[in-house]
Amino acid sequence: MFYPAHFEPAEEGGFVVTFPDLPEGITQGDTYEEAMEMAEDVLISCVEIYFDEEKPFPAPQKFKKGEEAVFLPDSIYAKVLLHNTILDKKVSKAELARLTTIRPPEIQRILTPKHNTKIDTISRIMAKIGNPISLVISHQ
Structure with a gap:
């Protein structure tokens, strides 16, 4: 991005x-x-x-x-998408932990921009909160 x-x-x-x-x-x-x-x-x-x-x-x-x-690195932009979705859907960090069965301290790390998080993890979380990520190749 x-x-x-x-x-x-x-x-x-x-x-x-x-x-x-x-x-x-x-x-x-x-x-x-x-x-x-x-x-x-x-x-x-x-x-x-x-x-x-x-x-x-x-x-x-x-x-x-x-x-x-x-x-802006893709890994950070993916977290921006997650962050904005959480705010838009009014999902608390505690609710996110329950939905994903990820412990709260790990949720906090996932939501830290510079923390290395696998794209698969972010993608799974986005799918759980109803906004799956779709990767597209842009031909410019």
Whole structure:
């Protein structure tokens, strides 16, 4: 998954990066490559903030002219889908544990963006709460 970002040249050199979908997503780097690396890192930090605040994480809007694509790893995007579904369906962590027979501490780890979780686990949970994941190959 990719999120649109603006890379603006900074007065002092380098680039300032902002995300139209995420007002809290601001970073910078001395080179384009460093700015992109920092943008990917701040994008993941934004996911963590939204999860901690129990707010739905926004889907990326369509790209506009001049915007750059910043990568969000699929493993984290799958957790975004799970997180947003849990919020939308108002499923508590305790209820999720009961539905899936996964212990509550493991549910907490699964819902942590940077924790390594197998896609199969996320897929099983999504199916249990009525929103199965479907993988599609995009031909662009």
